Amino acid sequence: MAPVAEFPFSDLVQQPTRVASAVEERGRVVLRRRNAPDLVLSRASDLDELASFARLLSRMAERLPSTELAKSVGEALPWTRYLNDGERAELVSGLSAVIQDCEDLGTLSPLEIFLARWRDTAAILADPELTERLTRPIHKPLGKRVTPP
Secondary structure (H helix, E strand, O other): OOOOEEEEHHHHHHOHHHHHHHHHHHOEEEEEOOOOOOEEEEOOHHHHHHHHHHHHHHHHHHHOOHHHHHHHHHHHOHHHHHOOHHHHHHHHHHHHHHHHHHHHHOOOHHHHHHHHHHHHHHHHHHOHHHHHHHHOOOOOOOOOOOOOO
């Protein structure tokens, strides 16, 4: 697979033929923006392929024995080593449903959010000082209690 081409976002407006040719040649293009997240421009057929991949991944995750799935997840996502056994099991058990949600919704956003939350948890657990600060009891009041009307 050819490396992804990158262009400033303004090239899409100023040189659309050049950008479109790069998409045809390489499959996708990253459009860099200054004050916003970058965008990816790809062929529409990629969405169908992505849906097929999500369906395949979902079925495989459902059918794999949990120990095999956990091993595969650990190999694909090395940061899971910072999760305890219960947390890893929770991540693995929820993975199939999240992938199914991606297929149903036609977007990888649920998977991105699911993995980001677990990755953030792992990052906290990888830092013993941060883990200690975030898990120690709070002994002093945080402020006035607000009661709903």
